[in-house]
Each structure stands twice: as C-alpha cells, then as structure tokens.
Amino acid sequence: MTEKNTNDIQKSDAANGNVSDEKKIVVPGELLMETMDYLPGKNCFREGNAIYAKKLGLLRTSGRVVEVVPVSGVYNPEVGDMIIGVVDEIQNAGWVIDINAPYTAFIPLSGVREFIDTNKTSLNQIYAAGDLIYGKVMMFSPSKSVHITMQDPKAKKFTDGRVVRINTTKVPRLIGRSGSMISMIKDATKCFISVGQNGMVWLKGENEDIAIKAVQMVEEYAHTTGLTDRVDAFLKKELGSRPAKKESPKESFEEYSKESASNEEYVEAKE
Amino acid sequence: MARKDGRKADEMREVKMEVGVLRNADGSARVQIGKTIAVASVFGPRELHPKHLQDNEKAVLNCIYMMAPFSTTERVRPGPSRRSHEISLVTKSALEKVVNLKDHPKAVIDVYILIEQANAGTRTAGINAASLALADAGIQMSDLVTSIASGKVDGEYVIDLSGDEEKITGCDLPVAYLPRSKEITLLQMDGDLSKADVKGVLKMCIRGCEKLHKIQVDALKKKWEAETSK
CATH class of the missing domain: 3.30.1370.10 (K Homology domain, type 1)
Known part of the structure; x- marks a missing residue:
C-alpha cells in the first residue's frame, strides 16, 4: 500500500469520525523499513539495515519503535495479568488451573488468602475441580511454569455466571x-x-x-x-x-466483588 | 512447444489461496493449484502429551500429511503409509527453518495437511497451505514458505507438472523456497536429471515460488482487509 492510499483511507475514516493509525496489515517476513533510525519492537526483527515482521498483524510505530500488533495467537502469560481460569485438578500442595494457554497454571497453598492446615481441611473445600477463579499471575518462569495468586484485592472465585x-x-x-x-x-x-x-x-x-x-x-x-x-x-x-x-441491579461491580469476597469468608468460617 | 493443457513452459496452473477456512483450528488455509487441493490446519502451541515427547528447549513441530480416500481415481487406504510418512517428514523440515519454536518450550504446534484432491504436486501444495495456516495461527515466523515442482517433459523444462505430465516423464524436482532469505528448505528429485538440468529446473522453480509468494501475501492480507472495509 502506498503512502497516498494510506492517507486516503485515513481521510475517509476521518470523514466518518473514526481515525486509526492501525491500518496496515503485514505478513511474516515482510520488509517494514530499511533504516537504522527505527528500532524493532515486538514481533519484529532486524537483519542488516532492514526491519522485518515476524507475525501476521497490524503495523504500529510509536516513537522510534516499530512493532507488529498480532491479530491471532495464543495467550502468553505476563506477571501482573489478571486472568480467569478453570480448576482442572487438585494436588497435594495446590490447584492446577486451565488458563486457555499452552501451559497450565498452578495456585500454591501460599497463593490463597486463608491459612490452610492440610491435615484438617480438604483442598476442594476452597476450590473444587471445575470452579472458576479470577486471579493474578504471580510468576512466569523461563521453564514456563505459571503461578497464580489469589492474594489480590481483585481476585475472587466466581460462584455463578x-x-x-x-x-x-x-x-x-x-x-x-x-x-x-x-x-x-x-x-x-x-x-x-x-x-x-x-x-x-x-x-x-x-x-x-x-x-x-x-x-x-x-x-x-x-x-x-x-x-x-x-x-x-x-x-x-x-x-x-x-x-x-x-428492577435492574444497579449495584456496581465493586460491590459484587465484596459480596463474593464474603462468600470466601463463609468458606473459611465453615471449616 | 505447447504443453498438453495449452500452458507455456513457465506457466503455472491456476492458483487459488484462501486463509481461515476452518472454524475450529487456530489457523487454516486452502490452496488449490490446478486440480490439486490441499487444506492445512494448525493447532497450538498447546500442551504436548505424552510428556516424554516434550522438548525443554523448544516447541515440537508436528506435521501430518494425509490424503483423503477419495482424492485420487483409485481409493487411497486411510491411515499412515510409507509415502505419507515421508512427505510428513520433508514438510516438517521445510517449515521448521522459519518457525520460531524457542518461544514455547515443552509445547507442540500441530500441522495437519489434508489432500482433498490430488493431481500431482500434492506435497508442494501442502507446504504452501501449511505456511499460510501457520501465519494465520499467529505463530512467529521469519518468513513464509513457498513451494513448487518443475521437471523435464519431452526435453523441455516445465514448471508445475500436471498429473498427465508426471505420468509421461517421471522426473520432477519439488522445491521449497524462502522468498525473503532466498534459501531452499526442500529439494527432492524423482527420476533422472543431469547437473545442468537440475540447475535449469531449479531456476524455474525459484521464479515460480516468487510468484506464489505474492499470491500468499495477497491471500493473508485479503482475509483481514476484506473485514476492515465492512
């Protein structure tokens, strides 16, 4: 696509009230630019003077960095992400979670809010297989083991929905x-x-x-x-x-969080 | 000299490529070259089981080539055969060079190639489709892979042999070529070609691959640009 065409598209979008700079679709191995003035960002690589795309996606330049925003692909965990997962399996020291990624995640006993004495409490009283949890990625090691923590104000278990x-x-x-x-x-x-x-x-x-x-x-x-x-x-x-x-539920999402947090306390009290 | 189907020596059969044809696959593509139709689907990266097959350094690329029982005039017995096993292997090595496997250790990327209809050049059509499907699945690749076969029919170099031509000659040279880095990742030879013949035929293949690359790029862009204009 020539520069003129891109401008035309942007103009017509501006007429519709939508302006976006994320327009150009690039394919793996496509030459993005041939200059040392820019740096290759995510999903790009440099060879000689040139920068090439590594993934199918939308081309974006921010400052002096060129990057490709992917339009498809699997989830790659990052520390700090809030993710939703399904409890797959219960082990001696925690829970195995399916997180819609190439790797399964794990919630260790230290990752939940309450102290658990494994002699007195069965782990499926906290999270049973099939439960939905909303937790935070605590660790993502180079060996691709993902640890999730529930010790986060936003973290909770979904009981319905x-x-x-x-x-x-x-x-x-x-x-x-x-x-x-x-x-x-x-x-x-x-x-x-x-x-x-x-x-x-x-x-x-x-x-x-x-x-x-x-x-x-x-x-x-x-x-x-x-x-x-x-x-x-x-x-x-x-x-x-x-x-x-x-009647329409006007309570905010935060209130719902509190409600489900109190559900968790209920589990604790029941023990 | 005109060929049996009226093509010029360096003219390919009609090529059609379409990306995103299967709903449940992470990436998919259909490539039609003349009467040969290949559908590739890519799943993953996903967990690899059994665990002893996992590689702690990089992902495993698992390619499976299969022919539909109805793909030729004579029924193909379903299931792996000596031939399909060999083509799976060469396809894997043709693709492995470009796919970034380092990012997903212990995982597997599954590539399934199904030949719906066969009329010569099934492995090359399969590689073209697999390369598109991998890109569609959002897998990091340094390049697309293009592939075409050429051969010698009646003393003349011809590109993209049809089923009829293949029967006459028995000598052709399938090639997989990386258009950006200009490398060759697949080179096989059936029949008998002299050193000079191989050089001539190879040149023809590379020119064909460069044409195919343009069609591949268009097919990938078309999927997203068509939707953008909606």
Whole structure:
C-alpha cells in the first residue's frame, strides 16, 4: 500500500469520525523499513539495515519503535495479568488451573488468602475441580511454569455466571480505551462482566445472551474502525426489542466483588 | 512447444489461496493449484502429551500429511503409509527453518495437511497451505514458505507438472523456497536429471515460488482487509 492510499483511507475514516493509525496489515517476513533510525519492537526483527515482521498483524510505530500488533495467537502469560481460569485438578500442595494457554497454571497453598492446615481441611473445600477463579499471575518462569495468586484485592472465585472464550489478542479491543467498550456493554446490558487477559470473559446478569453476542461481535470485528458505534447500535437494537424489566441491579461491580469476597469468608468460617 | 493443457513452459496452473477456512483450528488455509487441493490446519502451541515427547528447549513441530480416500481415481487406504510418512517428514523440515519454536518450550504446534484432491504436486501444495495456516495461527515466523515442482517433459523444462505430465516423464524436482532469505528448505528429485538440468529446473522453480509468494501475501492480507472495509 502506498503512502497516498494510506492517507486516503485515513481521510475517509476521518470523514466518518473514526481515525486509526492501525491500518496496515503485514505478513511474516515482510520488509517494514530499511533504516537504522527505527528500532524493532515486538514481533519484529532486524537483519542488516532492514526491519522485518515476524507475525501476521497490524503495523504500529510509536516513537522510534516499530512493532507488529498480532491479530491471532495464543495467550502468553505476563506477571501482573489478571486472568480467569478453570480448576482442572487438585494436588497435594495446590490447584492446577486451565488458563486457555499452552501451559497450565498452578495456585500454591501460599497463593490463597486463608491459612490452610492440610491435615484438617480438604483442598476442594476452597476450590473444587471445575470452579472458576479470577486471579493474578504471580510468576512466569523461563521453564514456563505459571503461578497464580489469589492474594489480590481483585481476585475472587466466581460462584455463578457464564464464561466465553475469545482470542487473547482481542482483549485490549474488548476493554477499549480506558475501559470505554466494556463499560458500554456493562451499562447497556446491566451485566457484571470480568475480562481476563487470557481471553476468558465472565458474565452474569439478565441480558447475558445479548452481552455474549456483543463480546463475540467485538472479537470478530476487533481490527475494524468505528466498532464502538456499531456495538452501541447493536445493543440498542437488541435491548430495544425487549420489554424493560422493573428492577435492574444497579449495584456496581465493586460491590459484587465484596459480596463474593464474603462468600470466601463463609468458606473459611465453615471449616 | 505447447504443453498438453495449452500452458507455456513457465506457466503455472491456476492458483487459488484462501486463509481461515476452518472454524475450529487456530489457523487454516486452502490452496488449490490446478486440480490439486490441499487444506492445512494448525493447532497450538498447546500442551504436548505424552510428556516424554516434550522438548525443554523448544516447541515440537508436528506435521501430518494425509490424503483423503477419495482424492485420487483409485481409493487411497486411510491411515499412515510409507509415502505419507515421508512427505510428513520433508514438510516438517521445510517449515521448521522459519518457525520460531524457542518461544514455547515443552509445547507442540500441530500441522495437519489434508489432500482433498490430488493431481500431482500434492506435497508442494501442502507446504504452501501449511505456511499460510501457520501465519494465520499467529505463530512467529521469519518468513513464509513457498513451494513448487518443475521437471523435464519431452526435453523441455516445465514448471508445475500436471498429473498427465508426471505420468509421461517421471522426473520432477519439488522445491521449497524462502522468498525473503532466498534459501531452499526442500529439494527432492524423482527420476533422472543431469547437473545442468537440475540447475535449469531449479531456476524455474525459484521464479515460480516468487510468484506464489505474492499470491500468499495477497491471500493473508485479503482475509483481514476484506473485514476492515465492512
């Protein structure tokens, strides 16, 4: 694509009110630029004077760094990520979690809030197989073992609701700039939604099905411009055809967190 | 001299490439060259079981080539055969050079190539499809892999032999070529070619591969650009 074409596209987008610099799609091995003025960032590499792409994705330059934002691929854990996982297996010293990645994660006993005496308490009283957890990546070692901690104010166990899996590369789009997209879906559908960085999305509320459709719509059209408006229109259309319910849960997501935190305390008290 | 199907010596059969054809695979592609159709699907990187096959240094690339029972005029017995096993191996070594396996130790990247319809050049069509499917799956690669065969029919070098031509001559040279680094990752020879013949045929293959690379790039970009304009 020549520079002129790119400009034309940006102009026409500006006319529609959508401006995005993430336009050009590059393929592995494609020459990005032939200069020493730029540095190869994520998913790029330098050979001689030239910078090449390593992945299929969208080309982005920020300052002097060129990078490729992938449009597909698996989740690669990073320390500090909040992720959603399913308890797969219980071992002597913790829980094995499926986190929608090439590797399974582990919650050690030191990773939960309460002290556990394994002689008195069975581990499946805390988390049983099949439970959904929302935790933080504590460690990601070079040998690819992932440790999750639940000792985080946001961490919790989900006792109900539903989970959909989307591609992890679409998560930033689902959240939007400073949470614009996800809060729009939350407000419109009055659902509680938690998004894990690993592409697992938890939802609970009356209009779950519409919220799921909206999430899947974002996944499918993540790389297009003007998506927020289209999702907004979609939500209005879908919700408009439904009779308005009298009571709508107005409590905020934080309040729900507190509620589920007290659930965990209940488990502790029961022992 | 015109060829049996009216093509010029350096003219390939009609090539069609499509990316993202399978819903459940992480990456997929269909490549049609003349009457040969190959579908590749990529899964992973994902956990490798049984565990003793895991490599602590890098991911394992697992390629499986198979022919559909209905792909030729005579029924192909399903399941692995000596031939499919060999093609799986050469496909693996043709792709391994470009795929970044270091990022996912202990994991596996599965590449399944299914030949839906066979009319000569199935391994080359399979490699083209697998390379597209790997890129579609978001796997780090230093290059795309292109592949084509050329041979000698009636004393003349010809590219992309059809089934009929292959029957006449019996000598062809499948090549996999990396268009960016200009390296060759697959070179096999069936039949008898002299040193000069090999050089001539190889040159023809490389020119063909460069044409195929353009089609591959278009196919990959088309998948995302078509959706962008929606």
